[in-house]
Amino acid sequence: MMSLLKRIFLSCILLVFVTSCATIEKDFSKAEPKAIKEWQDMRFGMFIHWGPVSLTGHEIGWSRGRETSIEEYDQLYKKFNPTEFNADEWVKTAKDAGMKYMVLTTKHHDGFCLWPSKYTDYHIGNTPFKCDVVGELAAACKQQGIQFGTYYSVCDWWHPDYPLGSPRGKSKKAEHNMPRYFEYLKNQTKELIDNYGPLGLMWFDGEWEKPWTREYGNELYAFLKRAQPTLLINNRVSKGRHGMAGTTKQAHLNAGDFDTPEQRIGGFNRERSWETCMTICKQWAWKPKDKMKSKQECIRTLLQTVGGDGNLLFNVGPMPDGRIEPRQVERLKEMGQWLKQYGDTVYGTRGGPFKPGEWGASTCKENKIFLFVMNWPKEGPLRIPVPSMKVTNIAIKSGGTVNVNRTEKAIELDVPADDRNSISTVIELTTDGNALQIKPVTISKKDRE
Ligand code: FHN
Numbered sequence: 001m002m003s004l005l006k007r008i009f010l011s012c013i014l015l016v017f018v019t020s021c022a023t024i025e026k027d028f029s030k031a032e033p034k035a036i037k038e039w040q041d042m043r044f045g046m047f048i049h050w051g052p053v054s055l056t057g058h059e060i061g062w063s064r065g066r067e068t069s070i071e072e073y074d075q076l077y078k079k080f081n082p083t084e085f086n087a088d089e090w091v092k093t094a095k096d097a098g099m100k101y102m103v104l105t106t107k108h109h110d111g112f113c114l115w116p117s118k119y120t121d122y123h124i125g126n127t128p129f130k131c132d133v134v135g136e137l138a139a140a141c142k143q144q145g146i147q148f149g150t151y152y153s154v155c156d157w158w159h160p161d162y163p164l165g166s167p168r169g170k171s172k173k174a175e176h177n178m179p180r181y182f183e184y185l186k187n188q189t190k191e192l193i194d195n196y197g198p199l200g201l202m203w204f205d206g207e208w209e210k211p212w213t214r215e216y217g218n219e220l221y222a223f224l225k226r227a228q229p230t231l232l233i234n235n236r237v238s239k240g241r242h243g244m245a246g247t248t249k250q251a252h253l254n255a256g257d258f259d260t261p262e263q264r265i266g267g268f269n270r271e272r273s274w275e276t277c278m279t280i281c282k283q284w285a286w287k288p289k290d291k292m293k294s295k296q297e298c299i300r301t302l303l304q305t306v307g308g309d310g311n312l313l314f315n316v317g318p319m320p321d322g323r324i325e326p327r328q329v330e331r332l333k334e335m336g337q338w339l340k341q342y343g344d345t346v347y348g349t350r351g352g353p354f355k356p357g358e359w360g361a362s363t364c365k366e367n368k369i370f371l372f373v374m375n376w377p378k379e380g381p382l383r384i385p386v387p388s389m390k391v392t393n394i395a396i397k398s399g400g401t402v403n404v405n406r407t408e409k410a411i412e413l414d415v416p417a418d419d420r421n422s423i424s425t426v427i428e429l430t431t432d433g434n435a436l437q438i439k440p441v442t443i444s445k446k447d448r449e
């Protein structure tokens with residue numbers, strides 16, 4: 001009798017253990033659906049890479065021990081006095097661009113903190129400027145209705161406890177203590193939530209180096225989600241990121257709520273949230289006379305990204321005096337003007353059903369499909385495959401006329417040359433159902449010829 005009871009008791013314990021493991025396993029790719037939906041609907045955010053390194057015009061983190069000696073780099077903060085910094089201005093620039101959220105490098109690979117952290121002296125409070133940049137930006141975002149997020153680098157080439165140093169994380173530090181560094185990292189990230197939260201998202205980076213493990217990443221993810229359940233955390237918190245493609249391998253094992261393709265537009269994917277991060281110039285941090293993307297390239301990058309069902313995190317690198325370069329502000333304003341006219345084709349939409357390609361891209365919302373035609377066939381109309389839902393109306397949103405011819409297999413669209421928009425001709429299809437139900441299709445080259 002006793003052995004039977006004992007067996008039943010033990011099997012109950014085993015069942016509870018297995019279930020709880022399964023539950024813990026399941027949490028890793030879990031973000032609050034409402035938080036992810038609201039973030040996806042925003043579609044467009046500002047990335048900001050800034051710190052004392054802007055005094056040199058070289059790349060943040062990477063130039064430490066390369067273009068700038070480690071000794072010199074680590075003393076830059078003593079000269080950092082960006083008196084033109086105005087958080088309200090930065091947030092206004094983001095809003096004028098049509099951006100709905102912002103992510104600031106609170107600590108990059110160089111270890112310098114843009115907030116007066118109580119866990120280190122290497123922070124903005126010990127510069128001539130003293131101002132709590134993170135705090136002022138968080139407050140300005142709240143006041144102007146922009147969601148605030150923080151970038152935090154897992155690798156820290158300055159901190160004595162993190163095992164690797166500059167240049168490029170190649171040098172080993174004599175004395176290091178990774179468990180103690182992990183505590184420092186947890187304390188700082190919790191400090192960011194406690195002092196400036198609730199945050200929209202926490203954007204981790206620098207996860208690729210050996211000292212960081214999947215276990216650290218998954219523990220950190222769970223720790224921060226307990227601190228703020230609505231927080232979104234990118235896939236670079238753990239070890240699943242596949243290089244610059246930014247996609248997650250083994251999502252059930254690697255924590256992270258969204259993928260992070262870098263300096264490229266991610267592939268069409270409605271199954272897993274993703275966000276392309278890209279520079280408006282070439283360098284992440286400010287560089288004098290850096291090459292800046294044209295208006296057409298900036299807007300098309302946004303449309304190709306949202307057409308693939310992704311968000312775009314578009315980066316500026318403010319100058320050492322605290323201003324965002326006027327020419328970058330102007331470029332962002334041009335994006336905002338386009339979004340003022342066509343924002344309803346971007347915000348709150350989903351990518352597809354016509355997948356992005358050489359021709360252009362498309363988005364959809366309820367019974368509307370928006371086509372962004374960027375390259376017309378050399379001759380004849382653009383042929384789009386007849387979607388698996390009736391198209392009840394076709395109209396051009398970007399002015400002029402659109403000539404429509406329907407065949408059994410295709411809807412042929414043609415717009416007179418004078419009515420074609422050099423950035424994107426916008427055409428609206430109305431369907432007799434929810435366009436999101438239409439199976440995504442590719443517009444192949446032969447469709448276009
Ligand atoms: O090394 C960083 C780089 O400086 C920059 O912060 C980008 C932004 O996504 N991330 C890393 C490179 O993948």
